[in-house]
Amino acid sequence: MKNVTKILEGDVLAAATLMRGVEDEKPEALRELGLLFPSTGRAHVIGLTGPPGVGKSTLIDSLIYAFRKKDLTVGVVAVDPTSPFTGGAVLGDRVRMQDHITDNGVFVRSMASRGWRGGLSKSTISMVHIMDAMGKDVVIVETVGVGQSEVEVTKIVDSSALVLSADSGDQVQIIKAGILEAADIFVVNKADKEGAGNVVGRVEFMLGMRERLPNSWKPSIVLTQAVQKIGADELADEFIKHKEYLLASGEMEKRKKISAREELLKNVECYVSDFCNQEFASEGKLDDMVNKIASRKVDPHTSALQIIDWLGTHFKHLSGKR
Amino acid sequence: MKNVTKILEGDVLAAATLMRGVEDEKPEALRELGLLFPSTGRAHVIGLTGPPGVGKSTLIDSLIYAFRKKDLTVGVVAVDPTSPFTGGAVLGDRVRMQDHITDNGVFVRSMASRGWRGGLSKSTISMVHIMDAMGKDVVIVETVGVGQSEVEVTKIVDSSALVLSADSGDQVQIIKAGILEAADIFVVNKADKEGAGNVVGRVEFMLGMRERLPNSWKPSIVLTQAVQKIGADELADEFIKHKEYLLASGEMEKRKKISAREELLKNVECYVSDFCNQEFASEGKLDDMVNKIASRKVDPHTSALQIIDWLGTHFKHLSGKR
Numbered sequence: 001m002k003n004v005t006k007i008l009e010g011d012v013l014a015a016a017t018l019m020r021g022v023e024d025e026k027p028e029a030l031r032e033l034g035l036l037f038p039s040t041g042r043a044h045v046i047g048l049t050g051p052p053g054v055g056k057s058t059l060i061d062s063l064i065y066a067f068r069k070k071d072l073t074v075g076v077v078a079v080d081p082t083s084p085f086t087g088g089a090v091l092g093d094r095v096r097m098q099d100h101i102t103d104n105g106v107f108v109r110s111m112a113s114r115g116w117r118g119g120l121s122k123s124t125i126s127m128v129h130i131m132d133a134m135g136k137d138v139v140i141v142e143t144v145g146v147g148q149s150e151v152e153v154t155k156i157v158d159s160s161a162l163v164l165s166a167d168s169g170d171q172v173q174i175i176k177a178g179i180l181e182a183a184d185i186f187v188v189n190k191a192d193k194e195g196a197g198n199v200v201g202r203v204e205f206m207l208g209m210r211e212r213l214p215n216s217w218k219p220s221i222v223l224t225q226a227v228q229k230i231g232a233d234e235l236a237d238e239f240i241k242h243k244e245y246l247l248a249s250g251e252m253e254k255r256k257k258i259s260a261r262e263e264l265l266k267n268v269e270c271y272v273s274d275f276c277n278q279e280f281a282s283e284g285k286l287d288d289m290v291n292k293i294a295s296r297k298v299d300p301h302t303s304a305l306q307i308i309d310w311l312g313t314h315f316k317h318l319s320g321k322r
Numbered sequence: 323m324k325n326v327t328k329i330l331e332g333d334v335l336a337a338a339t340l341m342r343g344v345e346d347e348k349p350e351a352l353r354e355l356g357l358l359f360p361s362t363g364r365a366h367v368i369g370l371t372g373p374p375g376v377g378k379s380t381l382i383d384s385l386i387y388a389f390r391k392k393d394l395t396v397g398v399v400a401v402d403p404t405s406p407f408t409g410g411a412v413l414g415d416r417v418r419m420q421d422h423i424t425d426n427g428v429f430v431r432s433m434a435s436r437g438w439r440g441g442l443s444k445s446t447i448s449m450v451h452i453m454d455a456m457g458k459d460v461v462i463v464e465t466v467g468v469g470q471s472e473v474e475v476t477k478i479v480d481s482s483a484l485v486l487s488a489d490s491g492d493q494v495q496i497i498k499a500g501i502l503e504a505a506d507i508f509v510v511n512k513a514d515k516e517g518a519g520n521v522v523g524r525v526e527f528m529l530g531m532r533e534r535l536p537n538s539w540k541p542s543i544v545l546t547q548a549v550q551k552i553g554a555d556e557l558a559d560e561f562i563k564h565k566e567y568l569l570a571s572g573e574m575e576k577r578k579k580i581s582a583r584e585e586l587l588k589n590v591e592c593y594v595s596d597f598c599n600q601e602f603a604s605e606g607k608l609d610d611m612v613n614k615i616a617s618r619k620v621d622p623h624t625s626a627l628q629i630i631d632w633l634g635t636h637f638k639h640l641s642g643k644r
Binding site: 303 | 355356360374375447471491496586599612615623630634635
């Protein structure tokens, strides 16, 4: 309980300890997380995603300054991609974000992307809760990518931004439709470079195709030059404007429910996955089953129902212990 | 049983009926699928993926001709993307593939991409099994994309190809590392266009970074011009060479186990997801839980364990009925 109280007071060391515990799935950490949960739901949770190389980390760096000027405290959860091809550059950016290390109002936490099938991990959501409970006014979730994991991130945040750059022209068509549809704000970074106009045009074209209810939010396009810190104040203003829209329209309540549902189902998915790949696998049952399927002795549907049968028994046992 | 026998004899109508039943998750269809399962595992299953616009469908069209020249029968499972931005072009390509409609040795089946979180659907794997049971020598699974879903596809196929085109230079860095690492064959289509050399260079660079055990398969790069049917014979030969490598090295057996494991876990995931979003949701229990989480009355971990508890009871009941 001492740790929980400290975190609620904004203690960085206590928060970092809990975050490590949550990543390692220590039972004590999950218990503390449960105790913090009633104190969450106050922060403005922002999602920032986009292809690698568009300058997201530099943008977040300047965005932190912009929010701090407004006297808002900021937490950043940066999900590192596991790609060996982009890992290097991203690491450099992370170091840049540590510029804020002497500022008590800023807390940056990097984490490896984990989870059953490479999607949004349940730890990421827990990190947001911890920063929220610490009292951070704004929590930014940064992810690198344009696939299914990022579609999932859009569901757990209040405001979602897709960051592109002047070079993104040929990348736009690869981006998952779900991200394009969910983005509340589009950022075109490196706006002084050739190609920026083309990217803006493509985004405008897509937005024209999107159906919009009357009085609903009109997604905006913000031009930035993050390296020169140009456009960051406008972007911060746009996020705040979006939050005000969410609150005034009653949309915020709906988003919080979508987020709760996403987290709940993600947790179920993770418990099931952990059971299959850990408890069930360690007893050799999974390998036995896989071998029988591979040699066509049993079919995969019947086997799946068997696992679920065991699963129920296993967790009944577990909840009895709690 | 009559239907099952017909499918084993290669009857297209019976197969199409079962495929529809499987997509609609009819219990009778799942039972028939189970009866067919022992007769699967013989086809050479090929995965073909890549960004939209690289010419995959045209390539598959010419690849079908190449395999047919070798007197091999071919099945194609084409997973349509749900993207509203690329849907049109793909539809045109599908129509093109229907050129083979008068050829009994070719069976093309398009399906919408479905599934819990947008990943590989369990129906896709079932379609492969049905074509396999029909006696198709080669089954091609075509997906459009470069994200997590495609990483999953690489796990259920024997041979995996990533299709790029001369225009893909800027797209390469967005492609999920898992796809690049899993691809056995890289195809650079539109090889006569400017930029092809650049793309080949990027692929070679990545392959240089990949660690390779001695005597393991050396991923090849095949240049094609699908519209002119150039390179398709070489590509077919390369797939056959890869299959021979898999068989000779014992790698095929390993891949069949990876595929069985992937299908098994995917089935568990789908049963759990269906339970949460259907049975559990229809009784209003899911909404109740979500509302309590959104209003911070209960925490999402405790709620998830409750769902799993119900899940076990529900499926115990269900397997009792079977």
